[in-house]
Amino acid sequence: MRILVVEDDTSLNRQLKDALTDAGYAVDVAFDGEEGHYLGETEPYDAVVLDIGLPQMDGLSVLESWRRQGKTMPVLLLTARDRWSDKVQGIDAGADDYVAKPFHMEEVLARLRALVRRAAGLASNEITAGAVRLDVRSGRVTVDGQAVKLTSHELRLLSYLMHHKGKVISRTELTEHLYDQDFDRDSNTIEVFVGRLRKKLPEDCIQTVRGLGYQIAED
């Protein structure tokens, strides 16, 4: 899952990036409205954390512009203004949820998780595919109830495939959604990770669809 964080306060920006990275997301950051707007326009994000008070272009304008262009990724607004009139304005501009500053990091993570899950059409915090079970809150993976240890890259890959269970995901899409923009994108690395994952999971869990990509089958 790849997330964009748009926040002008450098400390808060770093904290959000760290917390999201720790939670297993690939994170891109922007420090002003224009930069954030450009990234959101050109990169395929699974969710955006957007501050309202931004230099150069305020968060609501950024959001409205994305929505006008038909961008549908879930957006979590971050703002100091927490009156209901402000929230209504934010939601009407196209936001999916709202966290008021000063927030607890856990709340941002929980809301973001819920948004990503909702966007994928999943109802629960646990996703299962055959014997494999993923708890999106803790990032714990079990096979037949036995915990499996995964590296963060492996977890990201599995999580993305499981969120899009039943769909064929191309290597390009995986690259775009698993790595932040600074990552050295060599599509071979995807194959390496898939290979490692397959060793830790039941054999037929991740299927290769020749010429198209990978898939985790619907139960």
Added chain:
Amino acid sequence: MAAETAVLKRKGSITASLFWLSAGWLVVALVATGFLLSDLYSRALDTSLSDTLDFHLESLAGAVLESGDPTSNAISLADPRFDRPRSGWYWAIRDANGTLYNLSTSVVGIDLPVMMGPPDALGRRTAVMEDAFGTNMRVVERTITLAPNTYQVVVTGNLSEILQLVEEFRGQAFVVLGAVGVMLAIMSAIVARIAMRPIARLSHSIEAVRSGESGAVTGTYPVEIAPLAEEVNELLRSNTQIIERARNQVGNLAHGLKTPIAVLRNEAGARQGALADVVLAQTDKMSGLVSTYLDRARLAARTAVVGKRADPATVLLRLTRVMGKIHPKVDVRYDSPEGAVPWFRGDEADLEEITGNLLDNACKWSRGEVRVRLGSEQGETATSLLIRIEDNGAGLSEEDAQKVLRRGVRLDEKTPGSGLGLDIVKELVDVYGGSLQLKRSTLGGLLAELRLPTVRATSAAKG
């Protein structure tokens, strides 16, 4: 404010001053007019009497000269008043020694006075005298020569009659003028009242602004009062601006603090140790203070804002839509009212804050179902807005509901940051003089019953 009200005193009345001033002038002017008129009348009558006497004098003199005999019976005047005794109308012909040659028949029991002094340019002497009966007379005398003798012709006319006429005229004039005066006084009282009417209208309009029915003084006013109305509007505008500015600055400060607090809190939350604990505890306190004082600043600014109103149906529809997005698992049902519902008397953002918090709480605690109903309730003195928000959650026990709504506990006496957003709801409801009751819902959960003031239907209909 207290000092300003102390300076404001009520003294005198423009209507009364206008009335008394114009009434005073009326009395003076009418009395003077009365005297002037009777004086003119009496002069006119006197002149006419003199003319009549001159005419009679010339007639007598002509008759004496014609007959050549001052004692002739042919000498007479056609005017019958000279035949009535004591009429005050007499004539006589005599010589310088007082020997009478001829008399009018009206001369009975009196002596006509002898006049002294030099005659005027026409050879006449005139005087005002009293006869033996106390009647005032105007006397005219002329000397004629019937060679070799000279005679004096005397004619008198009744002056008392004229004085009496003037007296009567004066009486009538004062009655008429008095009546005119009373009518004019009534007129001026009416005029004064009519003149004051725009001021009463202005006062009503300002009253409407204060009670929140309109945002500014409206209506058409005469040029004398229009500037006052404009000044009042200007004052309202600048007042609103000052409040708005104060609100914004407090808001900017408090909101500006939120990001650094968030940074500190996150930083400390990610670490272990005594320092992290202290920072966490203190940032929690800071964040509580910021939100408490932010709320309080909003409330303080609010009480002074007048003339605002909001459509509750629009606000609830909007919030229902927002809740659908924030709480996608909850089915929020909004029953729109059957008829027209009066508007909320107050700030739209405040109504949104009150109902938004209640609705958000209902969604949080519900098991998938929330219902919102909007209506109005006719009270003894006013119509209030009735908003019911209920859920199918666990609800609150009677005791807990009482605790949440404890009366008299104000925001500033409480620990900052406690509660479920109900503090600000309660405080706002109090500021607007509304009420909030928590009951058990038929859905199983909590029913929040909110009553809020409305603007009068007439002004709501205006748009």
